[in-house]
Amino acid sequence: MTFFVPSSRRVLFLSDDPTLIDRQLAGDDLDGDAAAIPLRHDISTDEITPASICYYFDETLGEFAYTGLRAGERFPVRRGAVRAGGFIASVAGRRRGKGSSREQSPYAEWAAGIRVVIAHSFERIYRENCQHLGILTSTDFSLIPRLQAGEPIPLAEFTLGEGPIARGVIEAGGLYPYNVERLAGRAHVPPPDPTPRPLTLVERILARHWVADAATGTVGVQAVRPGDQGFVRCDLRFSHEYVTPMAAMLFASLVGRDAPIADPESVLFFRDHLTFLADAMSADQVEAGVLDVALALESTQRSFAAAKGITLYGEQPRRPGSAASAGSVAICHSKILEDHALPGDLIVGSDSHTPHAGAIGCVAFGIGTTAVCNSWITRDVRVEVPPSCLVIVEGIPPANVTAKDLMLELLRHPLVSSGGAIGMALEYTGAAVSAWSIDERATLTNMAAEVGAYTAIVAPDAATVDYLVARRGLDRAMATARIAGLAADPGAEYAHVMTIDATTMRPMVALPGDPGHGRPVDALGDVAIDIAYAGSCTGGKREDMDMYARVFRTALDAGHAVAPGVRCYVQCGSQDVYAYCRSRGYDALFAAVGAELIAPSCGACINAGPGVSRRRDEVTVSAINRNFPGRSGPGQLYLASPYTVAASAIAGRIVAWEPDLAPARREPDDLHEALDAR
Numbered sequence: 001m002t003f004f005v006p007s008s009r010r011v012l013f014l015s016d017d018p019t020l021i022d023r024q025l026a027g028d029d030l031d032g033d034a035a036a037i038p039l040r041h042d043i044s045t046d047e048i049t050p051a052s053i054c055y056y057f058d059e060t061l062g063e064f065a066y067t068g069l070r071a072g073e074r075f076p077v078r079r080g081a082v083r084a085g086g087f088i089a090s091v092a093g094r095r096r097g098k099g100s101s102r103e104q105s106p107y108a109e110w111a112a113g114i115r116v117v118i119a120h121s122f123e124r125i126y127r128e129n130c131q132h133l134g135i136l137t138s139t140d141f142s143l144i145p146r147l148q149a150g151e152p153i154p155l156a157e158f159t160l161g162e163g164p165i166a167r168g169v170i171e172a173g174g175l176y177p178y179n180v181e182r183l184a185g186r187a188h189v190p191p192p193d194p195t196p197r198p199l200t201l202v203e204r205i206l207a208r209h210w211v212a213d214a215a216t217g218t219v220g221v222q223a224v225r226p227g228d229q230g231f232v233r234c235d236l237r238f239s240h241e242y243v244t245p246m247a248a249m250l251f252a253s254l255v256g257r258d259a260p261i262a263d264p265e266s267v268l269f270f271r272d273h274l275t276f277l278a279d280a281m282s283a284d285q286v287e288a289g290v291l292d293v294a295l296a297l298e299s300t301q302r303s304f305a306a307a308k309g310i311t312l313y314g315e316q317p318r319r320p321g322s323a324a325s326a327g328s329v330a331i332c333h334s335k336i337l338e339d340h341a342l343p344g345d346l347i348v349g350s351d352s353h354t355p356h357a358g359a360i361g362c363v364a365f366g367i368g369t370t371a372v373c374n375s376w377i378t379r380d381v382r383v384e385v386p387p388s389c390l391v392i393v394e395g396i397p398p399a400n401v402t403a404k405d406l407m408l409e410l411l412r413h414p415l416v417s418s419g420g421a422i423g424m425a426l427e428y429t430g431a432a433v434s435a436w437s438i439d440e441r442a443t444l445t446n447m448a449a450e451v452g453a454y455t456a457i458v459a460p461d462a463a464t465v466d467y468l469v470a471r472r473g474l475d476r477a478m479a480t481a482r483i484a485g486l487a488a489d490p491g492a493e494y495a496h497v498m499t500i501d502a503t504t505m506r507p508m509v510a511l512p513g514d515p516g517h518g519r520p521v522d523a524l525g526d527v528a529i530d531i532a533y534a535g536s537c538t539g540g541k542r543e544d545m546d547m548y549a550r551v552f553r554t555a556l557d558a559g560h561a562v563a564p565g566v567r568c569y570v571q572c573g574s575q576d577v578y579a580y581c582r583s584r585g586y587d588a589l590f591a592a593v594g595a596e597l598i599a600p601s602c603g604a605c606i607n608a609g610p611g612v613s614r615r616r617d618e619v620t621v622s623a624i625n626r627n628f629p630g631r632s633g634p635g636q637l638y639l640a641s642p643y644t645v646a647a648s649a650i651a652g653r654i655v656a657w658e659p660d661l662a663p664a665r666r667e668p669d670d671l672h673e674a675l676d677a678r
């Protein structure tokens with residue numbers, strides 16, 4: 001029997017009480033009775049490793065573990081403190097590892113000496129990332145006093161209840177050593193039961209991509225069912241500059257610097273997260289060399305792409321004589337949907353919002369750095385077939401209610417807020433979903449990340465075909481053939497069915513701290529704002545721009561502009577959207593109303609561009625998808641729809657847009673005609 005032998009007896013409790021963290025970092029050990037300790041719930045990966053720390057992609061990360069952790073009103077963990085404390089394990093409450101899929105977080109914990117993480121529950125990607133790195137995870141709190149006693153613990157206690165793949169990965173000490181055994185045919189991957197059964201759409205696409213035999217490369221099985229573990233062959237694999245360099249480092253250490261990447265044509269790299277960092281970083285940070293560290297991410301990705309023959313959607317060249325960034329070609333999710341994804345594809349990306357492409361009927365999900373690196377070698381990724389959850393959005397919503405409002409409503413649904421949808425595949429359907437455009441559907445699937453879902457999908461339909469023809473230039477017959485058979489079977493099993501009546505929905509806002517803190521805007525009270533940010537992959541699509549423009553046009557016509565003292569930024573998700581804005585005259589409209597149109601990038605969404613707050617008392621209303629502490633600066637960050645963001649910019653306080661139009665949704669083309677007619 002194999003044992004985990006603790007090399008230290010110190011266990012760090014991540015508590016809501018900052019004084020308890022102070023005591024532990026000063027050398028006190030708390031009693032192992034976790035029930036007596038107020039544990040922090042919902043610790044996001046942004047808190048384990050704040051975005052600015054992820055500029056490092058080596059063991060330096062270990063100096064920064066938990067430096068973004070908020071306890072009470074403080075951030076009690078200082079640089080180097082966890083590593084110096086000699087902790088072997090750390091303990092938290094529910095939903096540990098929320099948010100971004102960044103593997104820098106468990107890697108920082110590992111590099112700080114943490115070998116066991118314990119929590120009431122884990123987010124899927126975070127837990128997988130831990131396993132891939134060789135960090136043991138458990139929800140068994142009785143392990144704590146045993147670790148504190150220095151007791152060797154059988155590895156079997158950490159694999160209890162795990163399926164064959166997870167068990168194999170844990171026992172092998174990580175994903176790569178397991179893959180070596182699998183590809184050589186030495187690790188047994190049990191095949192799914194081939195008995196036909198009604199499949200959900202996600203199950204159908206997973207079955208089509210299932211690696212039936214790794215040694216021969218045979219792909220496709222008859223059926224899969226929730227809980228089946230295996231590997232799926234990917235149609236597309238992508239990563240961005242936050243992840244590619246660390247994956248490249250792992251790649252070199254595992255298979256050698258000169259090894260080729262398997263099928264490089266289906267791998268894409270993006271420079272999107274940090275394009276504007278130089279404009280946003282403080283002089284002190286630049287002076288301290290942080291910018292140079294961050295810029296190394298870009299240069300490392302660029303040279304790796306060149307060496308391996310990978311397409312890189314990079315940074316746009318700066319205009320002659322201009323010091324300002326011209327932005328990125330696109331945010332990764334925007335480009336994947338605009339140019340690459342096709343219905344029925346299986347897509348993996350180094351980002352938790354990868355389900356964005358589910359808007360046209362793909363199974364797309366986020367993976368961590370080790371999985372990215374392994375996929376470069378094997379073309380496949382590990383999966384466990386998720387249970388599916390059907391989300392039915394009935395009726396047509398009022399004209400000022402958008403897909404973003406639906407998501408903020410869904411995030412406060414008891415099933416979701418209690419973590420009941422973690423790891424599930426969401427399938428959206430209903431009259432509202434059918435009526436929403438592909439851009440709006442992408443907001444639904446994108447924010448599966450905030451739900452904690454595995455992935456999200458909308459079954460492709462006539463609107464999908466229209467989109468593929470109009471936006472992607474596909475032949476109509478080809479587009480129609482592409483969606484054939486992409487639907488759930490009658491009788492397919494859903495673990496949950498959530499029904500939401502869109503007709504009664506109101507514009508929503510999420511209070512600072514968590515996207516799940518939603519409430520109707522009309523129940524918010526008076527909240528004055530300093531910043532309105534209209535952008536990101538969630539809020540930077542063509543139709544989002546239509547919404548901002550619709551509100552701003554109405555405001556201008558009424559003699560209003562962005563409220564005095566409010567800074568308003570509009571940032572497109574891609575150069576395609578940027579060109580669309582110019583073609584529609586939105587650039588002039590935004591300028592006239594007092595909003596600044598910025599070139600495409602993640603920017604403020606990742607605390608790295610115009611639109612970030614600078615002080616804790618600054619208030620932002622933002623169209624981005626998450627508002628965990630520190631996500632977009634130190635201020636108070638409210639999430640809202642494009643309509644609400646634009647209306648709030650004009651009002652100077654958070655308000656919903658109250659259209660003087662009939663409540664039926666106006667299509668973009670109607671708007672364009674209206675604008676053109678002016």
Ligand code: SF4
Binds near residue numbers: 332601
């Ligand atoms: S815009 Fe924000 S959420 Fe979207 S990919 Fe960039 S950092 Fe992630």
